[in-house]
Amino acid sequence: MRAVDQHATTANQRGAHRIVIVGGGVGGLSLATRLGETLGKAGLAKIVLIDRSPTHFWKPLLHEAASGHIDPATHHLQYAVQAERHGFEFEQGELAGIDRAERHAMIAAMHDADGRDILPARRLAYDTLVLSMGSVTNFFGVPGAAEYALPLESVAHAEAFRRKLLDACLRANHARRTSQNVAPVSVNIIGAGATGVELAAALRDTVRLLNRYSQFALDPERDFRIRLIESGERVLPALSEAVSARAERMLGALGVEVLSVTRVTQVRADAVLTHDGRALESDIAIWTAGISGPPVLRSLDGVEVNRNAQVLVTRTLQTTVDSHIFALGDCAACPSHVTQGFLAPRAQVAHQQAQFLARALRSRVEGKPLPEFAYRDAGTLVGFGREGTIGSLSNSLLTRPVFVDGWFATAVYKLIYRKHVMTLTGFARMALDTASHWLRRRVHPVIRLH
Known part of the structure; x- marks a missing residue:
C-alpha cells in the first residue's frame, strides 16, 4: 500500500532534490522531459539524464531502419537539445557502478577510436536514481x-x-x-x-x-x-x-x-x-529471440536482479533493496497487479511507467506518499508492410481485446510513433516533423540504396 518515503526530504537540507535518470530510451527520455517541465523549470529538483549515445531513436522503428525503409538520421532526437528546451541536464556516458552509501552514480570514461580520452570517469550525486537502461540481446548461450x-x-x-x-x-x-x-x-x-x-x-x-x-x-x-x-x-x-x-x-x-x-x-x-x-x-x-538487462546491472552494489539481469522492483517501481533507486522499462522486472508474473518488456509498459514516475517522483520530492503502478494494456499492433497491420486494441471500456486490421489498424499503428514524438516535442514540432518526413519520401527513393 501507499507509504511516505522517510528519506525523500533529506535533500532539501542540501539544496534541490537531484534526480538522475540512466538511459534515454522510450521511458527514460519521456520521464526526464516531464520532470524537467514540472520540477526542473520550477527549481524544485535538478534533473539529469545520462546516456552513452548523444541521440535518441525510437526502438520500435529499428526494423524499418534495418530494412532500409527509413533513414535513421531523420528520426534522431538530440539529447542536448531536448534538455535545453525542457529543463533538464544531459550527461553523455555509460553507467559503471553506484555507491549506495554516498548516493553516487559512477560514469565510465569515454574514449575515441584511437583510445584517447574524450570524457573522464565521473561521479554524479543523486537523491533519487532511476534506472531506465533498456535491454540487450540474450543469445541463451547458443554456440556461434x-x-x-x-x-x-x-x-x-x-x-x-x-x-x-x-x-x-x-x-x-x-x-x-x-x-x-x-x-x-x-x-x-x-x-x-x-x-x-x-x-x-x-x-x-x-x-x-x-x-x-x-x-x-x-x-x-x-x-x-x-x-x-x-x-x-x-x-x-x-x-x-x-x-x-x-x-x-x-x-x-x-x-x-x-x-x-x-x-x-x-x-x-x-x-x-x-x-x-x-x-x-x-x-x-x-x-530477435530474447532479451536481458545490461550486464552492468548484475554488478551494481546491493541491487537485486533476476536471472535475466532485470532489476527487481516493487509496485512503486522502487528496487527491493534501496528506496532511493527506481527502475522502469525493459531493465526492470515489475510485478503485474493482475497476474502473479511480471510485465512483458514492451514500449507501452515503459511509456506508462514514465508517466507514473513523473507523478510519483513529484510526490516523493514533496514528501507525499508514493502510489503504486498499475499497467493498462492498450493492445498490440504488428505491421506487415504492404500487407497492412493487424493486432488487438483494448481499454477500460472493453471487456476483452478487439481484433483490428485494415486501414484503421494501419492508421493507429502509424499514430503511435507520432504520439511518442508529440510527448517529447509538443504538437507543433511533431506536425512539422511529420510533414518533413512526408516531403522526404516524395523527393528521395522509398528505399535506401547506399
Missing part, C-alpha cells in the same frame, strides 16, 4: 550466435544489417549475370516475436523495391529466401492464437518461410543449425 548472428538493439546494428543485405544483393546480382546456377540470398531471422515478424515483412517489401534498380535487379521470389525461425509453436507467441494464425497466413502470402518448433543449436558464418539436424544456408542471420 554472438559471433555470427546480428542483434537488433541500436541504429548501429540496424545499419550493419542493412549494409550486409545490400552487399549480399550486389554479389548475387553479379553472380546471376554471369551464371544461371546461383543460390538465393538467404536471410535467417531467429525469433518470431513482434520484432522478428515485422522485420521479415519489411524485408519482403525491401527486395521488391530493390528489384527496380539494375544493380540490385534480382527476382524477389527466386533470388531471396527469408526464414523466420521460432522455437515455440507459433509466431507472435505473446498474442492470441487468432492473431498468431492471421500473422502466419500474411507471412505466407509475403513468401516468408516460417519454421516453428525449431530450436537453433548453432550459428555459423554460412549456416544456421537446428535441433533436428538441418543446416539452413545463411548469408545473414539476425537474432
Whole structure:
C-alpha cells in the first residue's frame, strides 16, 4: 500500500532534490522531459539524464531502419537539445557502478577510436536514481550466435544489417549475370516475436523495391529466401492464437518461410543449425529471440536482479533493496497487479511507467506518499508492410481485446510513433516533423540504396 518515503526530504537540507535518470530510451527520455517541465523549470529538483549515445531513436522503428525503409538520421532526437528546451541536464556516458552509501552514480570514461580520452570517469550525486537502461540481446548461450548472428538493439546494428543485405544483393546480382546456377540470398531471422515478424515483412517489401534498380535487379521470389525461425509453436507467441494464425497466413502470402518448433543449436558464418539436424544456408542471420538487462546491472552494489539481469522492483517501481533507486522499462522486472508474473518488456509498459514516475517522483520530492503502478494494456499492433497491420486494441471500456486490421489498424499503428514524438516535442514540432518526413519520401527513393 501507499507509504511516505522517510528519506525523500533529506535533500532539501542540501539544496534541490537531484534526480538522475540512466538511459534515454522510450521511458527514460519521456520521464526526464516531464520532470524537467514540472520540477526542473520550477527549481524544485535538478534533473539529469545520462546516456552513452548523444541521440535518441525510437526502438520500435529499428526494423524499418534495418530494412532500409527509413533513414535513421531523420528520426534522431538530440539529447542536448531536448534538455535545453525542457529543463533538464544531459550527461553523455555509460553507467559503471553506484555507491549506495554516498548516493553516487559512477560514469565510465569515454574514449575515441584511437583510445584517447574524450570524457573522464565521473561521479554524479543523486537523491533519487532511476534506472531506465533498456535491454540487450540474450543469445541463451547458443554456440556461434554472438559471433555470427546480428542483434537488433541500436541504429548501429540496424545499419550493419542493412549494409550486409545490400552487399549480399550486389554479389548475387553479379553472380546471376554471369551464371544461371546461383543460390538465393538467404536471410535467417531467429525469433518470431513482434520484432522478428515485422522485420521479415519489411524485408519482403525491401527486395521488391530493390528489384527496380539494375544493380540490385534480382527476382524477389527466386533470388531471396527469408526464414523466420521460432522455437515455440507459433509466431507472435505473446498474442492470441487468432492473431498468431492471421500473422502466419500474411507471412505466407509475403513468401516468408516460417519454421516453428525449431530450436537453433548453432550459428555459423554460412549456416544456421537446428535441433533436428538441418543446416539452413545463411548469408545473414539476425537474432530477435530474447532479451536481458545490461550486464552492468548484475554488478551494481546491493541491487537485486533476476536471472535475466532485470532489476527487481516493487509496485512503486522502487528496487527491493534501496528506496532511493527506481527502475522502469525493459531493465526492470515489475510485478503485474493482475497476474502473479511480471510485465512483458514492451514500449507501452515503459511509456506508462514514465508517466507514473513523473507523478510519483513529484510526490516523493514533496514528501507525499508514493502510489503504486498499475499497467493498462492498450493492445498490440504488428505491421506487415504492404500487407497492412493487424493486432488487438483494448481499454477500460472493453471487456476483452478487439481484433483490428485494415486501414484503421494501419492508421493507429502509424499514430503511435507520432504520439511518442508529440510527448517529447509538443504538437507543433511533431506536425512539422511529420510533414518533413512526408516531403522526404516524395523527393528521395522509398528505399535506401547506399
